[in-house]
Amino acid sequence: MRRVFTDRAEAGRLLAQRLAGRQWAPPVVVLALPRGGVPIGAEVARALHAPLDLLLVRKIGVPWQPELAVAAVVDGASPEIVVDEEVRAMGGIDRAYIEAQAKVELREIERRRQLYLGGRAPLAVQGATAIVVDDGIATGTTVRAALKALRRRQPAHLVLAVPVAPPDTVRALRAEVDELVCLAEPEPFHAVGAHYEEFHQVDDDEVLAALRAADRDIGKED
Numbered sequence: 001m002r003r004v005f006t007d008r009a010e011a012g013r014l015l016a017q018r019l020a021g022r023q024w025a026p027p028v029v030v031l032a033l034p035r036g037g038v039p040i041g042a043e044v045a046r047a048l049h050a051p052l053d054l055l056l057v058r059k060i061g062v063p064w065q066p067e068l069a070v071a072a073v074v075d076g077a078s079p080e081i082v083v084d085e086e087v088r089a090m091g092g093i094d095r096a097y098i099e100a101q102a103k104v105e106l107r108e109i110e111r112r113r114q115l116y117l118g119g120r121a122p123l124a125v126q127g128a129t130a131i132v133v134d135d136g137i138a139t140g141t142t143v144r145a146a147l148k149a150l151r152r153r154q155p156a157h158l159v160l161a162v163p164v165a166p167p168d169t170v171r172a173l174r175a176e177v178d179e180l181v182c183l184a185e186p187e188p189f190h191a192v193g194a195h196y197e198e199f200h201q202v203d204d205d206e207v208l209a210a211l212r213a214a215d216r217d218i219g220k221e222d
Contacts, residue, residue, distance in 0.1 A: 004164055004184045007198040008036065008135055011163035012043030014183055015133070019161055020047045024129040029155075031055045031125075033146060034112060035202035036192075037134035042210040044133050044161065045217070052214035053123040055132060056113055057146040058105035060098055062091050067191070069138075072145035073102045075109045076152070082145035116207055122153075130155035132177075136192030137165035140173050147176045164195045 005011040028050040032041025038054070045052035056075040062068045070087045074080040081102050088098070130150060137143055143160065150158065160173060161181040166189035174180050186195060193199035 003197045004186065004195045005197070007196060008039040008202075009043070011135065011183070011196070012040040015040060015161055015163050015181070016043045016047035018181060018183060019044055019131070024157060024159075026129070027127075028129045028131065029053060029123050029125050030131045030133060031123075031150070033057055033132070033134040033143065034116065035204070035207050036136075038207045038210045039202065040135050040163065041133040042214050044131065045214050048131075049217075050131075051123055051218050052211065054112075054116060054211075055146045055150065056109045057142055057149075058109055059142045060101045060105060062087065062093065063097065069141035071098045071102070072142040073105050073109070074145045074149035075106070075113065076149050079106055080145055080149040080152075082141060082148055084139065084141045087139070087141075112204075115204060116211060125150065126154045127156045129157040129159065131159040131161055133161050135163065136195065137162050137169050137173070137182075138189070138192055140165075140169040144173065144176060147173075164192060165189075 028048055030041050030045040030048065030050050030052050032038045032052060033055050041052050058073055059069045060071040060073065062070050069084060070091065070093050071081055071083040083098060132146060134143060158177045159179045160177045164184045165182050167185040167187060170180065170182050170185055
């Protein structure tokens with residue numbers, strides 16, 4: 001199988017190049033899904049001269065296959081849980097499991113919010129062009145939850161931008177956004193990391209460094 005991207009840095013630069021020529025109504029806000037989406041989001045935010053924020057969302061995996069999402073939960077005043085009903089039915093997974101795991105993942109979301117944002121309020125997206133960025137999409141359950149929650153914050157234009165995703169997922173997600181940009185739609189599609197030559201686990205320090213760099217870039221323009 002030919003791998004599409006060298007690493008997240010290259011994927012982020014290529015995605016940024018694709019997006020940089022677009023004419024979107026200001027203000028523009030870039031929202032990355034931690035942790036893997038943050039290095040991508042930093043490149044996009046830099047290219048668009050836009051602020052970078054986080055969309056805190058956590059996958060709820062199938063009990064015997066944690067990488068396969070049966071649901072996802074998004075932080076917010078009223079946390080949003082989105083269930084993949086097909087996966088739930090095939091696995092015979094009950095709602096009690098999903099609700100119990102959602103509580104676990106919300107605790108991790110709260111840890112990340114305090115660590116990454118230090119109590120900083122989310123950037124305003126009402127009336128803005130909101131660009132959601134991740135390092136790739138597999139089934140789409142996690143990002144669908146993030147998009148559903150973000151819609152409630154009333155952006156004027158909602159964009160989903162990723163380096164790689166399977167064609168069927170891209171088709172399904174187009175209905176969730178105003179615009180979708182995906183650099184590669186390989187078939188057959190394997191795990192997201194299989195389409196990168198180097199795909200390390202992004203840690204908290206890397207997320208914090210990317211957020212600080214994005215803040216510095218915006219500060220230079222003020």
